[in-house]
Amino acid sequence: MTTANKDKLSSARFSQATDAFVEIFTASVDFDQRMAPQDIEGSVAHATMLCKIGILTEAERDSIFTGLKQISEEIEAGNFQWSIQQEDVHMNIEARLTELIGMAGKKLHTGRSRNDQVATDIRLYLRSEIKVIITVLQRLQLALLDLAEKQADTIMPGFTHLQVAQPITFGHHLMAWYEMLVRDKERLEDCLKRVNIMPLGAAALAGTSYPIDRHLTAELLGFSRPSNNSLDSVSDRDFAIEFTADASIIMMHLSRFSEELVLWASAQFAFIELPDAFCTGSSIMPQKKNPDVPELVRGKSGRVTGHLMSLLMLMKSQPLAYNKDNQEDKEPIFDTVDTLINCLRAFADMVPHIEAKPENMYSAAKKGFATATDLADYLVKKGMAFRDAHEVVGAAVKLGLDSKRDLSELSLAELQSFSEMITDDVFDVLSLEGSVAARQHIGGTAPDTVRKAINTARSAL
Numbered sequence: 001m002t003t004a005n006k007d008k009l010s011s012a013r014f015s016q017a018t019d020a021f022v023e024i025f026t027a028s029v030d031f032d033q034r035m036a037p038q039d040i041e042g043s044v045a046h047a048t049m050l051c052k053i054g055i056l057t058e059a060e061r062d063s064i065f066t067g068l069k070q071i072s073e074e075i076e077a078g079n080f081q082w083s084i085q086q087e088d089v090h091m092n093i094e095a096r097l098t099e100l101i102g103m104a105g106k107k108l109h110t111g112r113s114r115n116d117q118v119a120t121d122i123r124l125y126l127r128s129e130i131k132v133i134i135t136v137l138q139r140l141q142l143a144l145l146d147l148a149e150k151q152a153d154t155i156m157p158g159f160t161h162l163q164v165a166q167p168i169t170f171g172h173h174l175m176a177w178y179e180m181l182v183r184d185k186e187r188l189e190d191c192l193k194r195v196n197i198m199p200l201g202a203a204a205l206a207g208t209s210y211p212i213d214r215h216l217t218a219e220l221l222g223f224s225r226p227s228n229n230s231l232d233s234v235s236d237r238d239f240a241i242e243f244t245a246d247a248s249i250i251m252m253h254l255s256r257f258s259e260e261l262v263l264w265a266s267a268q269f270a271f272i273e274l275p276d277a278f279c280t281g282s283s284i285m286p287q288k289k290n291p292d293v294p295e296l297v298r299g300k301s302g303r304v305t306g307h308l309m310s311l312l313m314l315m316k317s318q319p320l321a322y323n324k325d326n327q328e329d330k331e332p333i334f335d336t337v338d339t340l341i342n343c344l345r346a347f348a349d350m351v352p353h354i355e356a357k358p359e360n361m362y363s364a365a366k367k368g369f370a371t372a373t374d375l376a377d378y379l380v381k382k383g384m385a386f387r388d389a390h391e392v393v394g395a396a397v398k399l400g401l402d403s404k405r406d407l408s409e410l411s412l413a414e415l416q417s418f419s420e421m422i423t424d425d426v427f428d429v430l431s432l433e434g435s436v437a438a439r440q441h442i443g444g445t446a447p448d449t450v451r452k453a454i455n456t457a458r459s460a461l
């Protein structure tokens with residue numbers, strides 16, 4: 001046992017000072033000081049409510065306001081003395097408040113516990129960060145729409161199994177990414193509904209005997225309502241798990257974008273050129289231009305999913321109500337927020353400068369018999385059963401492979417040797433342009449359809 005602080009929380013109950021290592025081990029102030037603005041916001045609302053119900057005089061309330069304002073300025077200016085002895089952000093601020101204003105500072109914690117306080121702070125913090133995330137996400141969506149518009153007519157191979165499947169437009173491909181982000185945004189907005197509920201008033205776990213007005217506090221803090229059950233309020237972090245799950249899905253999407261960008265920027269594909277400002281060179285190979293930004297984003301997706309796993313494991317097996325385990329929720333939450341915002345920002349900044357190489361995309365689409373399905377559909381429209389048409393086209397593809405020619409490069413006579421139903425209008429469907437233009441239904445890849453989808457998306461944004 002060391003001589004560590006004797007001025008610990010509830011010190012009267014203890015006859016031994018906290019072990020110096022335990023003091024450091026249990027403290028969270030190094031990371032939870034990040035929630036200071038929310039902690040102060042919560043205290044202002046709590047003091048307002050305590051005064052309204054007659055627990056604090058107006059003079060006490062006002063002196064709490066003045067003290068908290070000064071603390072907030074000290075923190076912003078970097079002059080606040082954070083101390084490990086005061087364990088966490090809540091105790092640090094309260095101790096400083098009492099130092100500044102005396103007795104009124106000691107009354108602030110009436111009818112409140114750090115358990116409902118911390119749950120409130122995290123919710124306030126996440127609420128404001130989710131709004132920031134949605135704003136950056138929308139910036140990326142806009143960038144995708146602009147690029148898709150420019151590339152609405154650009155033909156490229158569409159892939160399944162990473163094998164050339166059917167021709168599509170680059171604009172259509174970009175709009176697929178856009179659609180993923182639409183759902184990502186909806187998920188965040190939905191999550192916000194469950195984040196924005198107020199735990200304050202649950203106190204340690206059982207509520208409080210003071211005649212608190214939880215509706216007033218909720219209203220002051222912009223929460224949609226007070227929570228329904230005090231035990232649940234101080235305990236569950238499911239809202240944070242849900243947020244981290246939503247963040248993991250976004251990162252998974254960004255990781256898929258990244259993978260395609262990395263492939264396409266390679267000399268083997270050469271479909272796009274990434275902006276120099278988003279790539280780096282190699283320290284040894286002078287010719288290299290590495291797609292570092294998408295690679296890093298792809299890597300960071302694992303990190304965020306890791307945080308989701310941490311939070312799930314943190315919560316599982318915890319009995320009601322609050323347990324100190326929950327202090328471990330902060331770092332995964334903060335890092336998820338930072339990582340997600342940085343990755344979205346990197347993409348939003350990079351996407352407008354992605355340069356397409358339409359000639360390379362076009363010749364790649366020409367290579368893989370991408371219009372084979374169109375030929376089968378052509379025969380079906382002339383009266384052949386689809387399975388038979390599939391067979392006929394398979395034979396035509398074989399001839400193309402053997403003679404190293406695309407279907408559109410076979411002669412009419414050669415094509416007719418596979419089916420008499422084929423006439424010279426067949427070349428309209430064998431062209432890449434004809435193939436994409438024919439797919440005009442909702443969700444299809446035809447350039448005009450893609451432009452319509454972009455317009456609809458623009459008015460929804």
Ligand code: ARG
Nearest residue numbers: 028088114115118324326327
């Ligand atoms: N620092 C704590 C946390 O992050 C605050 C709540 C502590 N409550 C308690 N009774 N020890 O969860």
